[in-house]
Amino acid sequence: MNANEWTPGQILDTSGFYWKTCTLHCGVKLGVFSVLGEERLGSREVARRLGADPRATAMLLDALAAMKLLVKSRDGYANTSSAQTFLRKDSPQYLGHILMHHHHLVNSWFQLDAAVRTGKSVSGSSSSTRDEEWREAFLMGMFNLAMNIxxxxxxxxxxxxxxxxxxxxxxxxxxxxxxxxxxxxxxxxxxxxxxxxxxxxxxxxxxxxxxxxxxxxxxxxxxxxxxxxxxxxxxxxxxxxxxxxxxxxxxxxxxxxxxxxxxxxxxxxxxxxxxxxxxxxxxxxxxxxxxxxxxxxxxxxxxxxxxxxxxxxxxxxxxxxxxxxxxxxxxxx
Ligand SMILES: C[S@@+](CC[C@H](N)C(=O)[O-])C[C@H]1O[C@@H](n2cnc3c(N)ncnc32)[C@H](O)[C@@H]1O
CATH class of the missing domain: 3.40.50.150 (Vaccinia Virus protein VP39)
Incomplete structure (x- = not known):
């Protein structure tokens, strides 16, 4: 097959990739990886610490385990070493700021068709000027990216x-x-x-x-x-x-x-x-x-x-x- 051609599987994978994106963003936004820290916890305890719904939390933790960001065992869920390093707020290599910046962009990407039709931006103002949380995600997200290079x-x-x-x-x-x-x-x-x-x-x-x-x-x-x-x-x-x-x-x-x-x-x-x-x-x-x-x-x-x-x-x-x-x-x- 010509290397430039897409299989139906590749088209479907690309189309649905945002499910993974949103699951990762949700884990970071709720602080799942920080709450787990070095511990191994059951889903009810994670839900309690997050102040979240127990059934929904179990579903999120299972999906994060399926994505290999958490490890599930009989005794509960624990961070993988990548999650410890990159997704815990207290890690010096925390990447959560840039992930939250990406999260803030999701709504605008869902309106790409409107931007292409009109030729105009769909975000009222740039994310750096919205509010403190957005500014921190943007500027410290730039730090996350820049520290790599x-x-x-x-x-x-x-x-x-x-x-x-x-x-x-x-x-x-x-x-x-x-x-x-x-x-x-x-x-x-x-x-x-x-x-x-x-x-x-x-x-x-x-x-x-x-x-x-x-x-x-x-x-x-x-x-x-x-x-x-x-x-x-x-x-x-x-x-x-x-x-x-x-x-x-x-x-x-x-x-x-x-x-x-x-x-x-x-x-x-x-x-x-x-x-x-x-x-x-x-x-x-x-x-x-x-x-x-x-x-x-x-x-x-x-x-x-x-x-x-x-x-x-x-x-x-x-x-x-x-x-x-x-x-x-x-x-x-
Ligand atoms: C994408 S960031 C790049 C930051 C940094 N140079 C880097 O590469 O990591 C763009 C930077 O330009 C700054 N900026 C945007 N508009 C500006 C303006 N009119 N005058 C001065 N700085 C501005 C933003 O506050 C932000 O820090």
Whole structure:
């Protein structure tokens, strides 16, 4: 059979995959994995601790066991080691924030047909601005994702000799922190909206780099960036804006850099044909749903926007991250 063709089984699996998604999200949202902790508990006891219905809780626990996130035995249910590591709130490798961010997006994805018909976002405002719980899931979800790759990026991107990095739209500052940890002479400024400050400050303190990483409150669309930098890191921010917004952000980043400064753009990058890789193509739909004009950009489009902003020596770094994220680098003449 042609490798590009789908079997009925694959079509049905893809169509129904969201049942698994929702079961996982429910386990995290209710705190099943945190309630179980290191213990082995019966379903009635889990239901009691969750304040949930006993019959429904037993059904949820069985489904989570079928998904191999829990182990069921005569004495009850226990976390698997993956659930201990990634799904318990008190684990340093907890992924629950990004899972809850995904959960917050589910309603909008169910309205994809409406967004495609109208060409308009279906979410009133972006998830980062809804309320405290949504903001925490979004920003600390970004931390969950970035922690998977930031240490590797800090190893692979050569910042030797650079003194002051601008982490534009830096969120919790994951990359600023890792770049500073790798380069002892580097300082960094996280530039982000005022509501992001507490999350960034907490993360910076957690890694003990308060003396080298500061936070500048601002709006990269409406306001200006204060200070002079010799490297700018723009990770996963351009996709939130239309081409005009991106051009304006890039102009401001370039203006904040010294001659010889390095600009680095990290995004889920489409091939120039735009129909691959898969994740950036799907991510573009996510941006259609969540933002007024956002989208995934192709390698060629990002190069062109960088060039229009006055950047030279534009090149794609060898790095390839999960979900086909890539980095384009250039220099300010
Ligand atoms: C997708 S997150 C990326 C965070 C981080 N750079 C990373 O890669 O993990 C986008 C970030 O841009 C920030 N942001 C969105 N609009 C902004 C604006 N107009 N001015 C400044 N920051 C903004 C958000 O608060 C968020 O921290």
């Amino acid at each position: 930031a240490p590797r990026i800090a190893e692979e991107v050569d910042l030797s000799g650079r003194r002051h990095l601008l982490d534009l739209g830096g969120g919790p500052g994951t990359y600023a922190i890792q770049f500073c940890k790798k380069n002892p002479a580097l300082r960094a400024t996280i530039f982000d909206l005022p509501t992001t400050r507490p999350f960034a400050q907490k993360t910076v303190a957690r890694f003990g780099v308060e003396d080298r990483v500061d936070f500048q409150e601002g709006d990269y669309l409406e306001g200006e960036i204060t200070g002079r930098f010799d490297v700018a890191w723009l990770s996963q921010i351009l996709h939130g804006e239309g081409p005009e917004g991106c051009r304006s952000i890039l102009r401001k980043a370039v203006a904040a850099l010294e001659p010889g400064g390095l600009i680095l753009v990290h995004e889920f990058i489409l091939d120039n044909t735009r129909d691959r890789p898969l994740f950036p193509a799907l991510f573009s739909l996510n941006m259609l749903l969540q933002t007024a004009e956002g989208q995934a950009y192709s390698d060629g489009e990002i190069r062109e926007m960088l060039s229009e902003a006055g950047v030279t020596d534009i090149r794609r770094l060898p790095f390839e991250g999960p979900n086909q994220s890539g980095i384009l680098a250039g220099v300010i003449p």
